[in-house]
Amino acid sequence: MKLAYWMYAGPAHIGTLRVASSFKNVHAIMHAPLGDDYFNVMRSMLERERDFTPVTASIVDRHVLARGSQEKVVENIMRKDQQENPDLILLTPTCTSSILQEDLQNFVERATSHTHSEILLADVNHYRVNEFQAADRTLEQIIAFYLEKQTKDEVPSATLRGTLGSSQQKAEVEKKTEQPSANILGIFTLGFHHQHDCREIYRILKDLGIRINSIIPEGSLVTNLKNITKAWFNIVPYREIGLMAAEYLQKQYNMPYIDRTPMGLVETASWIRQICTLVEGNQQEYEKYIDQQTRFVSQAAWFSRSIDCQNLTGKKALVFGDATHAAAMTKILVREMGINVCCAGTYCQQDGDWFREQVQGFCDQVLITEDHTQVGNMIAKIEPAAIFGTQMERHVGKRLDIPCGVISAPIHIQNFPLSYRPFLGYEGTNQIADLVYNSFTLGMEDHLLEIFGGHDVKTVITKNLSTDQDLIWNSSAQTELQKIPGFVRNRIKRNTEKFARSQKIQQITVEVMYAAKEAAEAAT
């Protein structure tokens, strides 16, 4: 048992449902108790979905507990088949059904003979994988199912007709589009800015003369999955979801893939160069394109040279999020803006080694944890000038008066903007530059505040993480504290209190404040 107040990654079935409901005409049936269909609320609210979420529950209640599901699941599958006529019904186990240990595969087999739709049981274990891992696996499972089904369907009929030799058959599967083309794997519902990122990737590929063969799973039909092998290569923009499918396609169908994330100028350039090698493109033209985009289409390169960005040099930042976004963001801040990342971290523990390798040399320390209090304490300890994290870090920032830019899930409704906000590609670099710039106290303002003591000199802010209330500030010390500019006041207050506590001082006077300052300076 674990005492938990908040979690970064959701339970496994959420991942499965996200994949299922991203495909067109796929219906998911959860084997779950009443109230577990909260996914529908999230999709309808956060994504502002216009359509009914194609997820229903086959309710597990007392009767099911006593007698087993018996006909219930099969009936629910058949009913959904008639009502919605989906191409695929995905039976989704939940934490409850995991421990009931009913033979769901048997239900699938029994229902299959009565339905027009295909039926699959999602292969996820609730107690071993999280939302991301489950989504990754489900995507692979669906793709593999349809590709293998096609081979199975074709072999007997072709052998019967005697028209296709096995080598021809193989050639059929491996036939490529005439023009270079790519699949994008891992764009789907409730993803962080996925729709915008997808459009941005599309735009770059179009500029490079590469067609999109298919985008999976968002908006695609499972019946079209058989065409997936016609693409020249696969693109996996996010590490968390799509890699398993890409690896499967490489192994089975010899399709190369790119798992680099085109986030930031340097990474986008490397990503484009990698494409160049895969399509055997003209290297000089690719370089020309990169140069043009970097210097003139994207404003980020120019921004990093401008005197505005100069003021950010050496400022302290903390980065936390999923592996993809946290790694990319760390590199952008350090390499492209000259910011000092004191700590980079991720909650994707399953990908910890990869993350460490990526940010090595870019940050002072690495934090890999699923415990939000640990992240909060780290922020309180190093007091960065800005945080780039999830909604949780935004709230920690609020309490500590540190600005935060949200760069990764988990997210709230405000992170599903209506306007075009990619994080990837060249437009993405612009968006990120704005986000970073707006998160730090603006350059000149910063200076003026320091010189004139700030506009906010009302009262001492008591919102802090420490619950210690045993320290008393005498009135002259309070007045002194109020003279300190608002944006650093809390930090000074905390440092002074830390010092007082270490010296076992009960009452804080102006002298104690100075002594604390001297001690802090001596320490650095």
Place this chain on the structure above:
Amino acid sequence: MSTTLKFECETGNYHTFCPISCVSWLYQKISDSFFLVIGTKTCGYFLQNALGVMIFAEPRYAMAELEEGDISAQLHDFDELQRLCLQIKQDRNPSVLVWIGTCTTEIIKMDLEGMAPKIEELIGIPVIVARANGLDYAFTQGEDTVLAAMAHRCPLPEEHQKQSLVLFGSLPNTVAQQLTRELENQGIKVSGWLPETRYEELPPLGPGVFVCGVHPFLSRTATTLMRRRKCQLIGAPFPIGPDGTRAWIEKICQVFNVQPQNLDEREVKIWDSLKQYLTLVKSKSVFFMGDNLLEISLARFLIRCGMIVYEIGIPYMDKRFQASELKLLEKTCHEMNVSMPRIVEKPDNYNQIQRIRALQPDLVITGLAHSNPLEARGITTKWSVEFTFAQIHGFSNARDILELVTRPLRRNNHLKDLGWSKLAT
């Protein structure tokens, strides 16, 4: 036109919140409590997302997240729970710990009721067990399970406390105050509430004490109070809407042999103040998809407001506990000369949507899973969960109910000439 209420029961394939959501309002109501939800990541994810910003305000609740070792009994659940409860005691020092049992604890048959007294003794803090799980209950019924469990912890009344009145149901403090004062105006003293704002102030309950509910979803609590604490239950309609509030007060007065004073005037005055809203809702039709058990009372109030109710979906219908409310609903339909709505217990959302498409009601009161898709199809909706979080009880809060009900209608009036009411097929 049908003249009696018709009850139906469908498949139970409907959307609602998990009953563990009750911790969100109960931990705020009982300010010295701590709620520990013993469940899986699924429960935690639901709470985290459903409660939104509350999560960040250091709430007094947490998950005891079960891991694989707990499920397969490799870990000893008693030791594990004791460890977590000690930690909570150290960090928060609450006056009471409420364990919320979930589907998982049911299935693996974790003996929470057996362990609680032992751990209570070890840590020196009362531990209450409520099985608010999705196998048995829907949404607001979670509160019912907690209050039923808490009723056992109330002290017994002393001789002079006999014939006192205790109200049950969790309400925001101001609303509880308003209802208390409303009864005091009639000369009836409310001797306590279940729950009070502090656990330590739980009211005396026992033989001779009269109890009356303020929420329609408290049938287990009512049963517990009657059977286990030997209290006398006052069966009344619920104080939702001025009509309901009046009937509720009248019924209590009747039990205490008090002739109600100025009730007529009070009710008329409230209705008068609602005029601007009433013109908006008059003759408009409503469809309740059903998810929080407030549906009967709200429908009864809206019919009195002049609306036409097509269907009242409801998760669970306790005809005994809601008898007075149902009678008032019937009476209201007769007096307003409208057809009796059909009451659909354990509704099937898929079938309901077919009926909504056919009936094209002016307003659908539904959960968030369906509201955006319905709006996109030109059907106006109101999010039902808001009724559970808004202040809707008593005379003075009738305005809030209509504020909620008319909000989408008023929005429609603003946008009606723009020509884009249908945005999906």
